[in-house]
Amino acid sequence: MFEHTTLKALGLTIQLGHRHDQQACPNPIPARADFTVIDLNGRHPVSLAYCGCDNAANAGDYVQQLLRFDLYPATDCEPNTAFTYALLEHYHIQSLQGKISMYDYYTSLERMTDNTGIEKARDRYKSFMRVVAQWRHLKMLQRAGRGHDPSGVDGTSPGELAVPCPACPHPAFNLPPNWESVSDDLKYLYILTVAIDACFRLKRRDVSGVDKNPILGSGWAYFVEDTGYKEILLGYRKEDEVRLILPTARHGTSLTVAQISSCTGFSALDHADSKFSRGYDATGVGAVVCARHEFWLAQGVGDLQKGERYINMDYIFVSAMREHLVTNKIVSYDIACQWSQSLLERIAKFPPHVQIDIPQSSISYVIPKLHFRSHIQQGHSPYSLNYLRGAGRTDGEGIERRWWDIQPIAASTKVMGPGQRQGVLEDHWGYANWRKRADMSWTLRDRLKAAITAHAEHAALFNALTSSLQPDNISRWATQIAAWEADPWGEDDPYIVSSGGLTEVETMQELTSEEQKASTVVGYIALHDVSPLGFITMGLQIEDQKYAWSMLYSSLYH
Template identity: 25%
Template sequence: MSQEADSRIGTRCFCDQAIRQVRCLECFQFAPLCRSCWIHAHQHQPFHWAHVWDTEHGYFHRQDISTILDSDLSAIPLGHDGNICPQASKPSLMTLVDHDTGVHATKVTFCGCRDSNKWRQLMDANLFPATVAEPQTAFSFRTLRHWQLITLQSKITAYDYVRALRRQTDNVFTGNVPDVYKQFQFVSRIWPLLEAEKRFGGVYGNHMNELYPRRPQDNVMVYCPACPEAGVNMEPNWDKTPPEHLNTIFNTIDGNFKTGNYAKNNDSNDVSLFAGRAYMPNQKRHQHYLEAVPQIQKEKATCSHLKVENGANRAKFKNMSVTGNVNVQCSHMFVCSSVDMKGGENHATVDLAIKLRVECCRFDKDKQPHRVFSYDNMCSLAVNIVQRWLKFHKDDADVVQKASWTIPACHVNNHHEGCDYLYCYVYKMCMGHFHGETAEYAWAIFNAIGPSVLQMSIGHHIDTLIIHYGDWNWRKVKDLNDAKCKYVEKRDSFAGLCRLFDSKIVQWNAMDRSPHIDPNSKRTVFSIYSHNQEKSPTLKAFVDKEMLSSDIIAVSSGNVKLGAVASWMMEGLRLFQLQTSATPTICNQRSKLSADLDAWRKLQKHYMVSIASRISRQPDEQHPEDQLLLLPSDFTPAECQQLRLIPLATKQIQMLEAMLGETIANLQTTVKNLSAAFERKIKDARGQDANTKSIVQIRKIEAKRNDLMGDYDLFREVLNALDGLDEGKWPPLALKDTFRKPTERCRNPGDSRVLEGNLWGMTSTGHARWALTNTEGAPRPTGELPSGKLPETLEHAEQPGINADGWIWSAGRLKHMSMKEIEVWEETNNRIQWARSEADFERWQEQLEVKHADFMRFIRYAAYARDVWLKLAQGPCSSSLGHIAYGREHSNMWESLCAEAEGRYNHCGIPGLRIVTKGKTFVDNVAQWRQEEEKHFSFNQ
């Protein structure tokens, strides 16, 4: 409260000519002054508010500097470094805006001794005029810089920003403050364009185009420094030095419906100021493309739940001129191109986005790098893409002819199972760890501006997206350490499997890694990484076969008979199941479990000698149900490798696969019984006694069902700990997934529209995704449940079956398999485990090499940009000291970025890959490093 008044008011001023009447709260520790002294003290700070003491009312009230004195001396002078011009014009009323103090209705005098326009004088004073002819409103440069930073970081709208400035001026009578929203809209669109022109060297004439000749002319995009760019950051003769993944351009494609735009009667002259020089196409080009290329594709998505393309013209797009955007990003998450969607997400729009990406940086026709494109609907897009490009994009058709196509790693789980092996990056050579899901990361940022761009004119809409794309690109970083750690883990795991299956390696190595589509059934894909629709044995049949086997298995104590290990492993899984599913609480049950555990531990010390010390450290006083069994699943894959537990882990995986299949079969039978029990209760139970008996029976069956679901989750969790879980093969199971239409009653009207729960699409070998579509491949329709009341436990489980697709009820009881069939199944399991581990190892090996190549390209890019800006500063285009200083500043900035990247690279890079000696290339390093890494697999030689 002491700040509301000042005891020095009314005392003599420093000038000794008048009394103190005015203070300033924006200045730091500013003493009150008389009116003339206050104006003189604020000669270079005219936007500070003058707090003038009102003697009559006894408090301070706020005034603009131009109102302190009645004379023209209080007007803000332009020119002469803030001093009044001898030939100054008469004061002009203007509205000046500053982000610190708000909106000022003030007076300005212009310099009359120089032949300079008013807008030029305002610009020289760091004020941006809203008009050129007779400016009446201007914004300080720091206001526009502040606005740009705030909107890029917090996605605030121009309206809210101007409203905040007006409230900052007067938070009570805000309506009396001049409304500068329309003027600010205009200026805030021009400012980012001018900043971009300056930042990307447009102020240096055509010189930047000459230094980057392969880029589009006069472009103002933020390029990814780590992506290959010919003549900038690539090694000499890069096109003649495989492997190709070192120079691959990885791209992710995705559509977003949150950045649309309403169709309104807008000014036809309101076009994008960037005019196709950034991430989005010129509006005329886009319109011509829409008229020339069919937008309704013939290909329809047949994979489950991919309704984006099939619903291209839904009613939700009514009254929308733009329904969203399709973006192409590189693997480092830089936005490379973006196209407005007109209607839905169709192939023509995606093709144009890819076309713009190709045009970002041209390569010679005979020196095209390998390109990879990842898209969630790639199985539909890529079918006829070559034919479309030969017709509509003939000049760049060779790019798509040589490109590789993938589906993001998470999205592919919603596809037909064959898409996994056809389009998942893991099963493709020279992909690195390009999972493709980074396309989703940016939408969380860009969605925040969706409500703003929805109501803008189309030109403003495009410009707003462009400045946010540029800001997003500037803030991207990358890391090498993760690739190093993952590579070592995957390498050691694969080496362990190679030792385990040494006798089979030659045979498996000769197998084709490419997927093959069944000519008789276009939806069936055969792959070395898949079971290919094989059936699995029952657990009893599998264990019986292992018990009779004369084979030996390597454990940490040496070689022992397979049958003994299988029996011991089966007993361990039984004990583990008892510990987790039904904890003993009665003394005799606990004693029995303790005795069984002691007997099992004796064999464990023999089979797992490498962990004997850990077994001995188990507390004696601990209850048997709380003791850790120390099965292979209790260790990480790296620890299993170190402790020589890989063979035991492999057997545990095989047993868990069989146990999961058997659990599914038992769960199917149990739920069938539950369904029949409910039907009998509805039909036959009359009276309290009959109803009570029926309910008791139902509760027992429900308890068994819940136990089986718990077992399924338990086995699935253990399989995941062993790094052997196939999410598509054994998906999560919820209560709603077990709903099944009763087969005990006659068919009722509407039954054909009812969906069964996910349990009924599952087979004994998993592969749930087949049941996600009906026989025609189209998404299954939803419908109402048949008449009759559902079980109470299902009625409250989110209406099971109404919106759920099925996955586990398509199979009947498991059939017994012959010994030969079990052997084939077991070898197939081993082969799939080995092949998938090989694929993981190879992708992470490639990823590690790609990250080294990225770092080297970044360093070369920064060094090239440093030299470019230095040339601009020293060249003939530097017509002023400002041009020279700006060029030197940017050259130094890129020099610092180059030094920082080199420091990080030297810290985390592998010396064998990082250090390129004179006369060699990075590819030579890769070849030599891979040869060294082969020593981990020398036992196969």
């Protein structure tokens, strides 16, 4: 039979401090007798000895000697537990790619050590959580080159640890010297397109606090700087929330209550302060991503406290735009028709160190394509990505796909302290950005191939349609569209079809009345299980579903 034993029981002692010369230390200093090393194959009692001879100055202190032997100590003062670098690297990748929770991973290590339940090992889970939090943060600093900078870690700038999008326009980085003076028909090449949204799955319960679980490098990556953000929120009052009607109200027109309530933007704002928040320190997060390449932007994420309030989203947007002030922007937001109203005036009320200069003419507001159908048609064509020059085939829904990627860890981050939660989320967002960046050459290649094929197909369809129309109509329509694009709020909307017939609701009411009148006649017998009204309603629903699914397919795969 095989009897389980350990190398420590067989007399092995690992000597630290002489790894470079492989010499025996003449004055070894034993580590604690209960020293434990946790590796990929479980927990191991280990006999260690630190260097205490003349080479100790080069070997470093006890913590440095462990680190130079690829052992990460659980504490920096008399450690008696260490985790191997191989273990930390393995868990790091497993958590990022497989979304494996820290608890499940650590429990699996315990099961590999003893799966019988006979021995009760001393719990090192809290130590593992602390070490992993440090490991994540150190890796971000290392990959940003902070270890080689003369100013060190303390010299890290806001947002410097975020992985930037290499394809978005950055002056002096990927734009030609004359990019600002190009003709109007080429300006779309240098427009930054961003998407804003909130996710209420990424909650955090009101547990722990920054004193017990501090944030490492607040504001250095994707989250906004915590202290300044909370100071702004403390000065906010509910009555300061700006509530405006649709943009058509700026031109002397009015909307009915029914039209206003049918707009998803008003629904989101009206329920902003009624989100369930008891027992939660954060009810979700708001974020800004680049809409074309779906990269999380530096300092473009912030916690929400009471739904999707203006004050939160304004601050997050301002923080994310600090590095993109000189480029024109397209901003996609599912409530852009309301949020954009007086945005620049609200930003102007921020403290001077938070304000940014955004010229009115440098920014366009749009609604993502799938969300656009939830808004009323009147007054919303200027917010459509289908009609905006330079938008291309951007759908604005990329941020929804980013939420889908991150939601598998929402259950575990919900119960974390503030520092650990921010560290985990930022690490996952950095990994997502890096994978996007590493795969971008293949992504752009595939999209170019698809675009060439689609262009030929749609050009043929467009030419066939054009040839079937009267030249006078084409000229008149082109003139109307050009005038509307130059002044979308002052000209009649060419994309709204005027109709004097019955609306869908009025038609349904008339058919219902006819059916009820027919059913009251003595001897009436229904010929079919489905009434005429039900048949028509079902047909309209099928058409709506077909259109919605075609839009979803287009956004996901094109």
